[in-house]
Amino acid sequence: MSALRARLSAILLAACLLFTSQALLTPDRAAAADPGYLMTHFIGEGSNNQQIYFSYSTDGLKWTDLNGGGIALRSTVGTKGVRDPALVRSPDGSKYWIIATDLCISCGQSWSDAINNGSRNLVVWESTDLINWSQPWLLNVAGAIPDGRNAWAPEAIWDPASNDYVLYWATNVPLDGKTKHRIYYARTSDFRTTTTPQTYIERPGTQEIIDTQIVEMPTGVGNYRYVRASGDGQITLEGSNSILGTWTNLGNLSGIGLTGAQVEGPMWMKFRDRNEWALYLDQYSSGRGYMPVRTTNPSASGTYQMPASGSYDMGATKKRHGSILNLTAAEDSRVLARWSDIPAKRLQSYNFQDRYVRHANFDVRIDQNITNLDAQFRLRPGLAGSGTVSFESVNYPGYFLRHANNDFQLVRNDGTTQFAADATFRQVAGLADSTWSSFQSYNHPDRYIRHYAYQLRLDTITSATARGDATFRVTN
Template sequence: MRSTLRRVLASALAFVIALTGLTVAGAQSASAADPYSAYLLVHFTGESSQGEQIYLSASTDGKYWNDLNNGQPALLSTVGTKGVRDPSIVRSPDGSKFWIVATDLRIASGSGWGNAIDNGSRNIVVWESTDLVNWSAPWLLNVAGAIPDGRNAWAPEAIWNPATNSYFLYWATNSSRNGVVTHRIWGANTNDFRSISTPQLYIDRGSQSIIDTQIVERDNSTGGFRYYRASGDGQITIEGSNSILGSWTYVGDLRGQGLTGSDVEGPILFRYNGTTQTFGMFVDQYATGRGYLPLVTTDITSAANWKIRPQGTYSMGATTKRHGSVLQITSAELERLSAKWPSAAKRIQSYNFEDRFVRHTNFTARIDQGVAPYADSQWVLRSGLADGSSGTVSFESVNYPGYFLRHYGFEVRLEKNDGSAAFAGDATFRRVAGLKDSTATSFQSFNFPDRYLRHSAFALRIDPISTDTDRQDATFRVG
């Protein structure tokens, strides 16, 4: 634990969310009328001044993620060290409550890793909500204080355990046992995340440190185990069991995928919506600081079945994402989250070619379908560079910050802002009612007001608009 949008949404509110219903989220029960259709990723970003707080990202497919709240923290810790890492989100079996549990640790304060390992907080930080958007003030829960020589409490997770009719809360604590000081996984039962049963040793690897364990539940009617867990113990080790507190069987690790504990940590496990067989795993590339790398499997019973998603078939969004968890959510929950914490990243959808979105490629601009990498079709809509008014807009690339769409010779391309008045004028558009559909949007050139942004043979340019086809080509939906 050292480091530990389709229309991108279903509408302009459709950037959001997921997690393994039981990976860390406990038992989940979606109604037939409103099944889980999106995902919420809860995470932190790193050791910056604001990085060790609660960040939210959303997805409608579990592959392409958008940063909520304009990539800024959604929740801030005001207790303990006033910083949190490794957050995990939990849904109650009846869906009436949610909890976020997180490590009480802020390396950015200057305390250092040595102190965090040997004399860190014995508490975890907890938030509670009934709707995912209104959260309680955070509180501290002492989980390691009763552990002999317990020196910290890291990477908490929780899962509903039907065998005990309570949540099983588990975490890593560094302590001395049989003369060996190392991190082991401890666990306890809770019903409210305000008090716990006496902590019990859950996973002991002897002299090998183990942290970042996460559990997911699956339907084992077709064979295999009911539960699977992934842990950082020198490798990313995968085990299976038919009960949370029972015996666990070694399934394998990710060395066959070229991933070792020296490369990655903080595994997230989650189940994809609409299936009992397809699962995702994110592993934190802490050694290179590149954030999460996604894997997928349609057969979780063997570690060899995990496949790394190829570049261009996913996007983790603009912020670096570090050890967190994924929660499966409903469309209504997605809408609430998106309304509360809107995403800075938008996609611009063609009105008359609904499967195509504005994107940049080789610094030219066009509308395409199946954009890869996905971030090529994501934009931050800034106030117009030329006048800064609310009625004008400039399109800044998400994956090329500082680069904007601008017209040159009436063709549109992606260029770095050089600070000139000419660039500002070329990169500014007035946002007006759609020329073909007033519920949509058209973009009028700021410095050539007789011309509008439109596609022609799928390439973007600014042109005078006269025909019905022109009006369709110059109309877009922003979401």
């Protein structure tokens, strides 16, 4: 944590809002600071853990959870869970995509279901800035594979030979009645349509392969332009000078005691300041998440070294199969400004102090005994103006409390000026008790957030009862 705290201290400006005793800081990047690394990953089983999470590192080895360790993006399509996310940047940096396995284990789907009759789709998000992301959509990649049973662990790499992306993933096509995952690929330019899938990697006999990730090599390092690491019973290394060309077996990591029975989810990272790479491997068999195995030549299996004790720190949450992006300075500034930690808060009713503001089926009310994420919000700088606040849901990131026709709903930010105004409020001294808070509408300053019959609404305040209804405590 110390590295990130030092970094944030160099890029944070003065507090723009005061929430009770909590200052909310708006970060601004120091021009001289080196950009860091962004990891996208999931953190475990269950509906909340199988979503998109972001983590950040200044050096590629010590990681801090972004967004307070909470969900960054939630899937609302398919199984409503995602694993194995890959973060893809376009060559010109104008677009980004996250592609992920449509899978939610322990939330209505078993491993047997997922292997033998799983989703044939991938889940995709798109962004132009790493900050504002589209609604997710489903991309059917395995439906055209004869007897294809699922679509797992997607990756994509830009192919300069054809000016599009090679999208690749694992699908189970049983052999002689037994499970056999192979890697398939298709071409795409927009992650909305693809060419007909083709077999990309198939191991002999009954041997399976599920996870594989390719890294491009700089000139002068090793004998191949591309190196891929795959989980196929070992962590097998292969090299090629063409993404869809012939690949040469370069050995595996058994020499340092690692096999595919111990680790999975290979994830490459190039250190920014030197010709050294970390191959992050998910220690799934022991339940410990990622660790970095380092090398100065990814194509030479004998150069890989296990990490020394204390040489890395994966942060507060377990990091599971994902990908790492080396950020530019502009990306770094945006990522830290948007996803740096803002603690989750609850809004306690003044005149019903056993009740808190919560969302349920996207409606907003005050309820008793609510301790789950439905009653937790991040008080972000107001979407419409300085000195204001907007309430972002913790378990539905990108969704904010918004008024419409004086009613409140939890609604996804559509980026419009109208949405920003409807979702922005001024925090003022509590109308019933100045030590508490009230929230004045930004675009209807004669009205305040209040509850009425336990429902949240936007109203003018003309009575003592209404003043109590419109008063809240911002609390942990």
